[in-house]
Amino acid sequence: MPVKKKRSPVPYAFASVLCLVPPMLxxxxxxxxxxxxxxxxxxxxxxLSFFPIFLQRFTTINFISIAFCAGGILLACxxxxxRAASSTxxxxxLVTTGLILMILSVFRLL
Incomplete structure (x- = not known):
């Protein structure tokens, strides 16, 4: 019977950080x-002058930001x-940062 390896949370946390960088920017x-x-x-x-021509819609940029925040929150979860203290x-x-960025993105849409 093969022994199941426990996956390290580090790749998920790193990917979560990478997902939260675009909304921060x-x-x-x-x-x-x-x-x-x-x-x-x-x-x-x-x-909008900072973005390329295919991203010249304000709502598109905000929806992309919200999608990256949701992905970052999912990966952080x-x-x-x-259950290690440092990864928790x-x-x-990461979840708190993602939620704050998501709320700010939603308020930018209003």
């Missing part, structure tokens, strides 16, 4: 591209299965 661009004196239409125009703390941090 999008949030950073949104916060830094918008001046306080600009109107909403000029804010969105300045924000898979990494959460390991890392997974909780």
């Amino acid at each position: 999008i949030q950073f661009l949104w916060m830094n591209s918008t001046g306080e004196s600009l109107g909403i239409s000029s804010r969105i125009g300045e924000f 898979i990494a959460f299965r390991n 703390a890392l997974a909780m941090l």
Whole structure:
């Protein structure tokens, strides 16, 4: 009878971090591209100028950000299965970060 190997949570946590990087960059661009004196239409125009031509829709960028956040949260939950203290703390941090970024992306849509 073969012995089942327990998978390490590190690849899932690393993949979760990689999934959360694009929403972090999008949030950073949104916060830094918008001046306080600009109107909403000029804010969105300045924000969209950072992206290639096929991503020139504000809702598309936000839905991509939400999808990456959901993927990061899912991968962090898979990494959460390991009961080691360090992986549990890392997974909780990743889930919290993913939820905050997802909420910010949803509020950008409103």
